[in-house]
Amino acid sequence: MRPTQPPTGERLVIVGNGMAGHRLVETLLARPERPAKITVIGAETAPAYNRILLSPLLAGEMERDALTLRNAEWYAEQGIELVLGERVETIDRAARRLTTDAGRRLGYDRLVLATGSNPARPPVPGLELPGVHVFRDLNDADALTRAAETGRNAVVIGGGLLGLEAAEGLRKRGQGQRGMQVSLLQRDDRLMNRQLDLTAARLLESELRSRGLDVRTGAQLECLEDGSDGRVCAVHLADGTRLPADCVVVAIGIVPNAELGRIAGLEVNRGVVVDEWLTTSDPAIHALGECCEHRGRTYGLVEPIWRQVEVLADRLCRPATERIAGYVEAPSATKLKVSGVSLYAFGPTEPEADHEVLSYRDPQQGDYRRLLLRNGRIEGAVFYGDTAAGPWYFEQALAGTDLSACRQALLLGAADAQALLDDAATDSPTSPVKEAA
Template sequence: MEPTLIVCGHGMVAQRFLEELVSKASIPYRNIIVFNGETYAAYNRVQLSTLLSGDTQEDSLPLKPDAWFAHHGIQVHHGEAVEAIAPDEHRVKTSSGRVYSYSKLIIATGASPARLGIPGEELGGVMNFRDLNHTRTLIELSKSRKRAIVVGGGFLGLEAAEGLLRRGMDVTVLHRSCHLLNRQLDPDSGKLLSDALTERGMHILTSTSPTRILGQERVLAIQLNDQTLISTDLVVIATGIKPNRELAQNAGLACGRGIQVNAQLQTSAADIFAIGECCEFNGETYGLVEPGYQHAKTLACVLAGTTRSATYHPSEIATRLKIGGIPVFSCGKQAPDEHTESLIWQDITTGGYNHLLVRDNRLVGAILMGNTSQGPWYQELINNNTNIQPFRAQLPFGKPYCEAAA
C-alpha cells in the first residue's frame, strides 16, 4: 500500500495542519485524503460573527481555493464523513459506504454545541450559532422575527447577540454567571461590558438561567429560574461545546471528555492522532482555535519527521475579542486569589480598564478593555515567566513606560 494519510474533518485546525505539512521539505505520504462532513471547504469560522452582523460576505470565508488542494495533490471529499475506524486493519468506512486504508490517520472532528437539557429545545426557532449553516439560518430568520433570546454570555453568545442586534432584532442575553465573559473577565470589567452593551440597546440578565422553552411547534417564550416568562420569536443557545469523540470512542480509543492524546498528539492507537477541539491533553480540552493551530504545527513536524523531538507544550492562550465595538483582551488567570496581587488601572473618560495579576514578581494574568494594544506584550511576559520587579510600578501603563523605568 502506498503511504496514505487520511484526515477526518476539515475545519480550521485540519486546514492549518495540511498547510504546515505541505510546507515541509519532504512529505512521506503519496496520498493525502480529507473527509469533510460539511458540504463546503474549510472556512474561517472566526468570521461567522462578522457575517452575521453584515460586516463581511460569504465569499471571504474560504481558507484556500480548490486550486490549492489540486496543486498539492490533496483529495477532499465534501459531504462525506468517516463513520467508523478499524484501527487493527488500518481502515476507515465513510458515510457513503466506501472503505479506505491508511498509514496514518488524523481525527479533527471538532466539537458540537452543548445542550441545555431542558424541555422545549426541539422547538422550531431554537438555534445554535456554531457553523455556516447556523449563520445562514439566523440571517434569514432575523428578516421576519423581531425578538431574540441568547442563552450564554460567553464570547460566542455575545457575538450572536451583537449580530442579531445589528440586524434590527430586540435581543436579550441570559447568563448564569454573575458577570459576562466570566471565563475571560473579572466582575468589574464584566460589569463595564454589560453597561456598554446595555447602552447599545441589548438587554442583559446575569445570574439567570432558563428552565423551559415554551411553544407548540415554534418557540413562543422562555421560562427563567425565577419563574419569569419572556416572550420571544427566536432562541440561540451558546453555552459551550462538547468534543466530538464518538468516532474514536467507537473504535476503542482511550477517551475522557475528549480523545486522549500524548505530547505528540498520538492517541492510544499508534498510527492515529487527534488535534483541535476533539482532543484532550493532560485532562484539558480546547475551545479556542489557537491551541488547535499549535497542535497542527506540532503534528506536522512529527509526521514529516523534520523534528524528532517535536512535542506540544501548552502555553497561556490570549482571548482577543471586539464586542459591540469594545476591544477585550484576556490572558492567564482572570480571578485573584490569596497568592496574587492586583494592579488595576482605569480611565473613566475613555472606559479603558487594565487588571494585571502578579505572583512572586511574575505576571500571571492580564485583563484589558478599551485599549488592548499592550495585550500581546503582557502575554509574552506571562508565557516567558519574566521577572517584572524592575518595572512593576509602571506595568499597568504598558511596555514603553516599563522600558523607560528599566
C-alpha cells in the same frame, strides 16, 4: 503547477475539513517529507472556512466568500483528494479502512481525526423545538440570518464569547427590518466570567445595553415554551420571568466531537485521548484540535491547536522511530474583539490573598486595566478598550520578570515600564555597563 510529491507511498487521511484539519494540510504541504497521498474528508459541503468570522457574517459585515480559506480547485492543484459532504461512519482499524455515509471506502496508513466539537446543550425541556438554534457553522449562520430578518424576539443563552457574538450579530442583522429585540442570558454573575473580572464585565455589559441588547446575568433557565404552531414561542426563567422568543440560540460552550473515536474503540474520555505526539491509543491514528484530549485538557482556542499542528506535522513527516519534540501545554493569552470592544486577558480572573492588585480606569476613553502581581511578577491581567500593550505584559509574565523597578509605571503602558526596566538594568552594579566603566 502540481507540486512534486515525495517518493513515499504512505496514505494519509484527514477526517475533518475545519480550521485545524486545514492548518495541518497547509503545514504538511510546506514540508518535502510529507505523505505522498493526502485525502481530506469534510462532512460539510463547503471547503474549509474561517469559523471565527461567522459572527461578522451573521451581522452582515462580511460576505460569505471572505470566509473561505481555500477553494476546491486549490486542493486539486496541490494533488490532494478532497471529499466534501460525506461523514465518516466507521473505522476498521485492523484493515486500516474507513467508510463514509455515502458508502465510500478509503484505506489509510495514517489517519488523523480533526472532527472538531459540538455545541453543548443544557438539559432543559423544550430545547428540541423548531426555532431553537446553535451557532457553529455556515448553515447555522444562514438560519439565524433568516430568523433575524423575519422574527421579532430572540433569546441567546450563554454570556461567553460565542453568545455575545450571536446576540450582537442578531441585533445588527435585525436592524432595518422590523427590528429584533434580543435578550442575552448569562447564568453567572457576569459576562465572559472565564476571561474578565467584575469591573471589565460590567463595562462590557453597559456597552451592550447602550446598543439595545437586553442583558440578564444570574439568569437560571427553566424551560422553553412551544406555541400553537409547535415552534418555540418563549423562554421561562427560574424566577418566573417569561421572555417572548421566536428564535432561541444556545451558545453555552462546546464539547469534543469524539464519537467517531469512541465507535472505533479508541481511548476516549471527554475527547479522544492523545499523547505528546497527538497519537491515540492506536499508533496509526492521531487526533487534533477540539476533538482531542491531552492530559485531561480539551481545547477551544486557536493558539494551542496551532502548536499541536506543528508537532503532528513533524510526527507525520518523520519515521516513527525518530524522536521528536512533543506537545507541551503553555500559558495562553486571550485576545478578543467582542462587538467592537477589544479585550485582552491572561492568568486568573480573581486575585488570591497574596496577590497585589493594580488597576487603572479611564471612563471617558472606556479603558480599564488590572494587573495581578506576586513578588513583583505579573501572574494575571485584564485589559478592556486599549489592549495594545497586552502582549508586552504577557511576555513579562512568561519570562517571570521582576517588575518591581517599574511598578509605578506599570499601568501607564509598556513603553514607560520598559524604559524604567532598562534604566534599572543600566544602573545595576552587575550590569555590563557598570563593569565596563
